[in-house]
Amino acid sequence: MTAHVTDLPQKPATEAVAAQHRQLLDSLPFSDVQDFEDARRGFIAALEPGVVQADGRVVWDNDAYGFLAGEAPATVNPSLWRQSALNAIQGLFEVVPGIYQVRGLDLSNVSFIEGDRGVIVLDPLLSAEPAAAALDLYRRHRGDRPVTGVIYTHSHADHFGGVRGVVSQQDVDAGLVPILAPEGFTEHAVSENVYAGTAMARRAGYMYGAALARGPRGQVGAGLGQTTSTGTFGIIPPTLDITTTGQEETVDGVRMIFQMAPGSEAPAEMHIYFPQRRALCMAENATHVLHNILTIRGAQVRDARSWAGYLSEAIDLHGNELELVFASHHWPTWGRERAVEFLALQRDLYAYLHDQTLRLLNRGLTGPEIAEVLQLPPALENAWHARGYYGSVSHNVKAIYQRYMGWYDGNPAHLWQHPPEAAARRYVDFMGGAEAVVAKARESFDAGDFRWVAEVLNHVVFAQPDHEVARELLADTFEQLGYGAENGTWRCAYLSGATELRSGSFGTPVTPVSGDVLAQLTPEQLFDALAVRVDGPRSWNEHLELEVDLTDVGTRYRLTLRNGVLSYTTAPQTSAPDVVLHLSSTALPAVATGAVDPAGLAAAGVTVDGDPAALGRLLASLERPDPDFAIVTP
Numbered sequence: 001m002t003a004h005v006t007d008l009p010q011k012p013a014t015e016a017v018a019a020q021h022r023q024l025l026d027s028l029p030f031s032d033v034q035d036f037e038d039a040r041r042g043f044i045a046a047l048e049p050g051v052v053q054a055d056g057r058v059v060w061d062n063d064a065y066g067f068l069a070g071e072a073p074a075t076v077n078p079s080l081w082r083q084s085a086l087n088a089i090q091g092l093f094e095v096v097p098g099i100y101q102v103r104g105l106d107l108s109n110v111s112f113i114e115g116d117r118g119v120i121v122l123d124p125l126l127s128a129e130p131a132a133a134a135l136d137l138y139r140r141h142r143g144d145r146p147v148t149g150v151i152y153t154h155s156h157a158d159h160f161g162g163v164r165g166v167v168s169q170q171d172v173d174a175g176l177v178p179i180l181a182p183e184g185f186t187e188h189a190v191s192e193n194v195y196a197g198t199a200m201a202r203r204a205g206y207m208y209g210a211a212l213a214r215g216p217r218g219q220v221g222a223g224l225g226q227t228t229s230t231g232t233f234g235i236i237p238p239t240l241d242i243t244t245t246g247q248e249e250t251v252d253g254v255r256m257i258f259q260m261a262p263g264s265e266a267p268a269e270m271h272i273y274f275p276q277r278r279a280l281c282m283a284e285n286a287t288h289v290l291h292n293i294l295t296i297r298g299a300q301v302r303d304a305r306s307w308a309g310y311l312s313e314a315i316d317l318h319g320n321e322l323e324l325v326f327a328s329h330h331w332p333t334w335g336r337e338r339a340v341e342f343l344a345l346q347r348d349l350y351a352y353l354h355d356q357t358l359r360l361l362n363r364g365l366t367g368p369e370i371a372e373v374l375q376l377p378p379a380l381e382n383a384w385h386a387r388g389y390y391g392s393v394s395h396n397v398k399a400i401y402q403r404y405m406g407w408y409d410g411n412p413a414h415l416w417q418h419p420p421e422a423a424a425r426r427y428v429d430f431m432g433g434a435e436a437v438v439a440k441a442r443e444s445f446d447a448g449d450f451r452w453v454a455e456v457l458n459h460v461v462f463a464q465p466d467h468e469v470a471r472e473l474l475a476d477t478f479e480q481l482g483y484g485a486e487n488g489t490w491r492c493a494y495l496s497g498a499t500e501l502r503s504g505s506f507g508t509p510v511t512p513v514s515g516d517v518l519a520q521l522t523p524e525q526l527f528d529a530l531a532v533r534v535d536g537p538r539s540w541n542e543h544l545e546l547e548v549d550l551t552d553v554g555t556r557y558r559l560t561l562r563n564g565v566l567s568y569t570t571a572p573q574t575s576a577p578d579v580v581l582h583l584s585s586t587a588l589p590a591v592a593t594g595a596v597d598p599a600g601l602a603a604a605g606v607t608v609d610g611d612p613a614a615l616g617r618l619l620a621s622l623e624r625p626d627p628d629f630a631i632v633t634p
C-alpha cells in the first residue's frame, strides 16, 4: 500500500480551462434550444421527490442534480453541462398517444406501449426499485393497466436489470406476460459481466464516477444519462426470441416489426417499428450522443461499419412512414423529416469515423495520431446529438484502429517496451530525478499543458509512489483535465483518479452481478469462469480429473486440470476420475464461483465420491479476483 495524502478540497478551475470553455461557448450553437423543447415535450408529471429508495437506502437521486439549473461554472465544460441539464429533466412524458416514457430515473429510459388490455414495458431500467417507481408514476396518470408484455431491446444491463420491478417470475412462468428479446440475448447479457467482470466493474467505478460527490466540482453526469441506479439487479430470461429482420409480432394488440442489429452497440440488439403509432424505437443505436465504439471501462471493440449499416437499413425500412424516432436513452425526435435527418446524421457519424480511420491508417498513421487529426465535418460537429458526451472521437478512433490492427502500431520501438513501473524509474532517472521533473511539470501546469503534465507526473508517481508533492500535482492535473472534458465519462475518470491520488482507493462501488445472473449461466460458462481464475504458475504441477454429475439434467462433465489449464468435455472417459461431484445444476453456480467452500459442500446439496482432497486441491488452485486493484498508482 502507498501512503495517503490528506484529503484535499477540490480546486477551482484554472484560467486555461476557463478560456477553453469560453471558446467552446462561441463556437457551438448554444442558441439552438430544440433539444430542450424536445426533452420537455409531452411532460405529464415528475416523480416528487425525484428519489427512489430500497429498504431505506437511496438507490436513485435525481434531485442531487438540481444544481444544473444554473449557468455552467468554470469547473464544468459548458457543452457537458448542457447535456447533463437535458438528461436531468425527469418525469413521465407522452411520446405520442399510446406511447409514454419515464426519463431521468436511471441511466436509461423505460417506455410504456399501451395495448388493448394493458401496457407493454420496453427496457425496464437497471434495477427493480426505479423500474417499479416508473411503472407506478405511469399508472398514477394513465390508469392501473396490467403489464401485458416486456421487451428487452438489447443485452446491456440498464435495459433489463429492473425487470423484477415490473413483472413477477410467476406471471412469466404462467405464460401471462411474454418477454421479447433479440436472439442471443441471455448468453450475452450474462457473459459480459463474468469473464472480465471484476476489472470492468472496478473501471466502471471510474467511468461513471460512483464514488464522486454530485456537484460543479464533482460528478455532473455521464453523457448517456446521469448515472447508474444501485437498486436490486436481476434478470428473467426472454420467452420469445426475435431472430429475423421483418419478423412481426403482436402483443396485446400492439403490432411490432423488428429489425435485427446484432454486433452494433450491443452483441444482441434490435430496433422496433410500431406501425399503429408510426413510431420507430432505435434501442441504443441512435441516441443524443456519439456513443462508444469501445467503452472506457473496457469491452470488446464494436463494429462501427455494421452500426452505420443498420442505421441506413432503418431509414430504408421505415423512413417513408415513420413520424417519430425514440430510443432507450435521451428524448425522442418528432416529425418525419427531422427524424430521418437525425438517423442519417447518426449514420454519417459512425460511418465517417470508421472510413476515415481506415483511410488514415492505410497512410501509416497510428491510433493516437489519427485521434489527434481526425475532425468531423461541420454538419456533425454542430449537431448536438453527435457530440462526444459518452464516446469521443478520440477514443473511438483508437478503438477502430484496435479492431483492425490490434495493440501494436507497427513501430518496433513499441514492440517490447518496459512496463509502466520499470519505464517510470528510467524516465525519471534520465530526466534528472523526481524533483527536477516536478519543477518542470509545475511550469507546464501553469502554462495549461495538462495532458503533458499527466504524462510526466504519472512516471514520477509510478517511480516513487510516496512522492506526495508529485501525487498532489498529478491530482490537481487530473482535476483540470476533468473540468475541461466535454465527455461525461472522461470527466468522471479524471476526477476519480484525482480522488484516489488524494484519499486512496475507493475500490469497486457498484457490482452489477447478482445471483439472478449467475443462475442463467450455462455449466460451460461457469467452467469457463472457473478456468480464468486458475492461478497458472501455482498449478503447473497439478493434475486433477474431476467429474461433475448434474443429477437433475443427467449430464456429466469431465474437468481436467493440467499445466495450469482447466478444460472440460462431455465425451465419455475411460480413465477413472479422482473425485466425482453429484449436484443439481441449480447448486452449480455457488460451487463454481467459490461461494461454497469444501466444508460447506454437503449443506449445499453436493455429494462427493472419491478423494475429497482432490476437490480441495482444485479450489486451492483458484485465485480470487481483486476488486480493489491500483489504477493511478503502481
Ligand SMILES: [Zn+2]
Pocket (backbone or CB within 6 Å): 108, 156, 158, 159, 284, 328, 329
Ligand atoms: Zn443503455
